[in-house]
Amino acid sequence: MPKKKKIRDERHTYSRIVLTGNPNVGKSVIFGLLTGKYVTVSNYPGTTVEVSSGNLTLDGRRILLIDSPGVNSFTPMSEDERVTRDILLSERSENIVLVADAKNLRRAAMLLLQIAEMDLPCILVLNMEDEAKARGIDIDYGRLEEMLSISIIGTIAPQRKGIAKLKEHLLQTRKPAATLRYGDIMEEYIARIALLLPETPIARRAMALMILAGDESLKAWFAANLTPKTITMIEDLRDEAQTKLKEPLSGLISRARIDTADRIVHAVQQRYEPDASHIARWLGRWTMHPFWGIFFLVAALAVFYAFVGKFGAGTLVDFFQSVIFETYLNPAVEKSIRAAVPSAFIQDLFVGQYGLVTMALTYAVAIILPITATFFIAFGFLEDSGYLPRIAVLTNSTFAKIGLNGKAVLPMVLGLGCGTMATMTTRILESKRERLIATFLIALAIPCSAQLGVILGMLGPYSVKVAIWWIGTVLGVLLLAGTISAKIVPGSKGDFFLEIPPMRMPRIKNILLKTLSRIEWYLKEAVPLFVLGTLVLFILDKTHLLQWLEEAASPLIVRFLGLPREATAAFIMGFLRRDYGAAGLFELSKQGLLDENQIIVSIVTLTLFVPCLASFFMIIKERGMRISLLMFGIITIFALLVGGGINIVLSLFP
Numbered sequence: 001m002p003k004k005k006k007i008r009d010e011r012h013t014y015s016r017i018v019l020t021g022n023p024n025v026g027k028s029v030i031f032g033l034l035t036g037k038y039v040t041v042s043n044y045p046g047t048t049v050e051v052s053s054g055n056l057t058l059d060g061r062r063i064l065l066i067d068s069p070g071v072n073s074f075t076p077m078s079e080d081e082r083v084t085r086d087i088l089l090s091e092r093s094e095n096i097v098l099v100a101d102a103k104n105l106r107r108a109a110m111l112l113l114q115i116a117e118m119d120l121p122c123i124l125v126l127n128m129e130d131e132a133k134a135r136g137i138d139i140d141y142g143r144l145e146e147m148l149s150i151s152i153i154g155t156i157a158p159q160r161k162g163i164a165k166l167k168e169h170l171l172q173t174r175k176p177a178a179t180l181r182y183g184d185i186m187e188e189y190i191a192r193i194a195l196l197l198p199e200t201p202i203a204r205r206a207m208a209l210m211i212l213a214g215d216e217s218l219k220a221w222f223a224a225n226l227t228p229k230t231i232t233m234i235e236d237l238r239d240e241a242q243t244k245l246k247e248p249l250s251g252l253i254s255r256a257r258i259d260t261a262d263r264i265v266h267a268v269q270q271r272y273e274p275d276a277s278h279i280a281r282w283l284g285r286w287t288m289h290p291f292w293g294i295f296f297l298v299a300a301l302a303v304f305y306a307f308v309g310k311f312g313a314g315t316l317v318d319f320f321q322s323v324i325f326e327t328y329l330n331p332a333v334e335k336s337i338r339a340a341v342p343s344a345f346i347q348d349l350f351v352g353q354y355g356l357v358t359m360a361l362t363y364a365v366a367i368i369l370p371i372t373a374t375f376f377i378a379f380g381f382l383e384d385s386g387y388l389p390r391i392a393v394l395t396n397s398t399f400a401k402i403g404l405n406g407k408a409v410l411p412m413v414l415g416l417g418c419g420t421m422a423t424m425t426t427r428i429l430e431s432k433r434e435r436l437i438a439t440f441l442i443a444l445a446i447p448c449s450a451q452l453g454v455i456l457g458m459l460g461p462y463s464v465k466v467a468i469w470w471i472g473t474v475l476g477v478l479l480l481a482g483t484i485s486a487k488i489v490p491g492s493k494g495d496f497f498l499e500i501p502p503m504r505m506p507r508i509k510n511i512l513l514k515t516l517s518r519i520e521w522y523l524k525e526a527v528p529l530f531v532l533g534t535l536v537l538f539i540l541d542k543t544h545l546l547q548w549l550e551e552a553a554s555p556l557i558v559r560f561l562g563l564p565r566e567a568t569a570a571f572i573m574g575f576l577r578r579d580y581g582a583a584g585l586f587e588l589s590k591q592g593l594l595d596e597n598q599i600i601v602s603i604v605t606l607t608l609f610v611p612c613l614a615s616f617f618m619i620i621k622e623r624g625m626r627i628s629l630l631m632f633g634i635i636t637i638f639a640l641l642v643g644g645g646i647n648i649v650l651s652l653f654p
Contacts, residue, residue: 015063016091017170020084021099022107023070026127028052029157030099031067034167051083058170063094072107074114074206075213075250082217085210088118089221092201095173096122097166102132102154105139105269109261112148113178119203121173122150125166129154135502136272144268149177158510178264182256186212186249189241196230196237212238213250284503287387293394300387304378308453312374314460321366333357345542354541360534363583364527369519371453376515379416383514384506402482403489404429408438415446423618437485439623443611444635445478447582454582455603458589462596469600469646474607477642533573540572556640561601562647564593570602574609581606597650605643610635 021027035054052067068087069080076082088096096115100108108124115122126132126139145152151169155162181187193211194204210218211234222231242249287296334351341347351358382388392409399408411426423442426435447455459467540546550557550568557568566588574581585602588594594602610632611619620628 015061015094015171016066017063017095017097018066018068018087018093019097019099020068020088021070021111021125022072022101022104023080025070025099025101026155026157027070027099028067030097030125030127030155030163030166031065033157033160033163034170035065051087056167058167061171063170071111074111074118075210075215076217085217088120088202089200093120095170096120097125097170098122099125099127102126102129102139103135103137106261106265109264110257112176113180113257113260114206116176116178117180117203117209118206119175121175123166123169123172124148124150124152125155125162126152127155127157129161130156130159134504138270138272140268140270144264147177147264147267150174158513178260180256180260182253185241185244186252189237193234193237196226196234198225209253212241213253214238281503284386284390287390287503288393290394290397293390297391297394300382304382307378308371308374308456310460312371312453312457314457316370316374317367317457320370321362325362325366330358330362348542349538352538354534354538356531356534359537360527360530364530367454367583367586368530369523371457373515373519375416375453376518377511380511380514381506384504384510386503398479399482401486402441402479403437403486404434404482408434411438412442412446415442415448416452423615423622426622433489436623436627437482437489439619440485440631441478441482443615443619443631444481444608444638445474447474447607451582451607454586455607458582458586458599458603461589462599466596466600466603470603470607473604473642473646477608477638481638537569537573546572556644560640560644560647561605562651563598563602564588566593567602571606571609574606581609597647600650601643601647604646605639608635608639608642610639 019027019031031052031054035056051069054065054067056063056065066087068084071081071084073081074085074088076085098108098112098115100111105126108126112122112124124144126141132139139154141152141154151172151174153162153166153169155166157163182190189212190205190208193208197204197207200207207218222234226234238249245252247255283296287293330351334357337350337357338347341350348355350356353359392407395409396405399405408426408429411423411429415423423439426438426442429435429438455470459470537546540549546569549572550565553568553571554565557563557571558565561567567585570581570584570588572581573584582603585594585606588602589599610616616628616632619631623631
């Protein structure tokens with residue numbers, strides 16, 4: 001709490017600069033490069049949206065830099081957009097840094113025009129210059145600066161290109177020289193409404209345009225800043241303006257901004273044939289084909305499985321576990337601890353059956369780390385090659401059947417990396433209904449990277465029957481649960497707009513850098529939870545509660561699911577971390593305690609089982625306690641019923 005108060009107090013002494021821009025343009029990367037690691041992340045008051053703040057010093061001046069959520073418009077259509085608008089509305093900013101995708105100048109120009117109407121100073125940062133050039137886009141920066149009268153800076157954030165120049169220009173406060181006229185009738189009502197509004201950090205003209213565009217999110221601001229009589233007068237003026245114009249006011253405003261943005265783009269941007277190989281263009285086209293694209297997807301998954309499931313979970317895990325840990329590390333540590341520590345209790349704490357070294361570190365480093373590393377390498381290749389958005393296009397029609405669209409595949413694919421982050425990124429979906437459905441499906445049927453890698457490793461020694469059962473059941477559950485959710489969750493489905501980058505050969509250096517960053521995250525976030533999970537198991541074992549839980553769960557685990565009692569611990573720990581539960585099942589399979597049918601039942605049940613503790617906390621944060629507990633209960637019951645049903649079917653038809 002004191003930390004948040006400090007940030008609020010500092011806003012009155014620091015020069016405040018706000019980073020804004022469209023989603024997924026590298027804004028947060030640039031924020032990190034400008035501020036370093038010393039940032040504060042907190043929820044914006046009254047919302048679940050996180051806003052990052054960081055400090056830096058330029059020319060002896062202290063600056064508070066705020067990384068606002070990504071927006072497509074400052075007339076909000078989502079909670080993220082409302083938060084960004086409110087950041088600008090709450091307090092005057094020294095400068096606005098508009099971060100844009102150099103490949104899509106038109107979208108940036110739309111935001112820039114609105115900033116100009118707010119009468120705020122601005123710097124335009126065109127990020128991802130390299131991708132724009134790869135796509136055959138050339139922007140005349142000099143001409144653009146001349147037209148807008150503000151600083152235009154090109155950057156390639158991962159390479160830190162342009163960041164030093166951006167720092168030099170942060171304190172240059174020039175307002176964009178871009179003006180729009182909306183016609184005589186609209187201009188009359190803009191002026192009349194503006195006269196009724198109080199002074200705010202953004203121009204009253206911009207506020208009047210938000211009102212005329214039908215911004216319902218301003219109602220709370222109205223109630224706090226205007227009298228009921230004034231509110232009524234404003235609403236009457238808006239209705240009066242609409243009666244004089246046949247076109248909806250919001251459409252008229254959008255069309256005027258689009259036309260102006262197009263004129264700016266046409267004046268400064270040229271396109272040429274990109275320097276891409278014939279094979280890359282051919283792949284780019286056919287990987288999105290509704291029929292042939294499926295074969296590319298199957299081939300990509302097969303390669304993914306061979307690299308992660310065979311090489312990562314097979315070759316690398318065997319080397320780390322059998323050679324490094326079991327042959328050298330664990331015996332040496334056990335010998336040292338038993339010689340140095342007389343207490344048998346403390347010895348067991350470190351090197352016993354549920355020891356911090358023999359179990360926690362062995363699972364976290366010897367089993368999970370190699371799988372996680374190979375998964376992140378493969379995932380990075382899919383990201384940087386431009387194939388992930390094509391998967392979204394390919395799956396759009398399927399997602400439409402479950403109340404979503406192809407854009408939902410992005411958080412779901414991210415869920416294959418980490419369910420916690422995937423839950424957070426459901427914010428990119430337009431409606432509350434879509435975010436709720438996507439969160440539920442991620443928690444139910446999307447295995448995280450470490451869990452997925454371990455499961456792929458478990459599939460290796462067994463016949464293809466196991467893989468078919470697992471994949472078929474999980475996909476079937478995903479479609480069934482999504483279809484039911486689409487019918488019972490109220491609300492509307494958003495439109496599907498997605499930018500498709502060109503196919504290209506990924507840079508190995510970039511993939512390795514991202515992989516190292518993700519491994520660092522894994523070591524910091526996951527390993528402590530492995531230690532915590534082991535401590536819980538150790539305490540449960542020493543207090544005989546683990547035996548009691550195994551006996552209590554015996555009717556479910558042994559009789560209904562048909563699994564050995566030892567699997568109970570894996571399901572208990574699966575709640576602390578899904579990959580921990582998977583690692584427990586992996587160890588049981590290596591010991592020969594699970595036959596082929598039990599492998600099928602166990603991996604299906606664990607995949608559908610409740611999300612890990614970290615993901616559960618994120619769901620609570622994003623969706624609220626009541627909905628989260630409801631999801632928890634439904635998922636637990638559903639996973640056990642599906643696992644038990646498969647056990648019955650397999651026993652009847654061996």
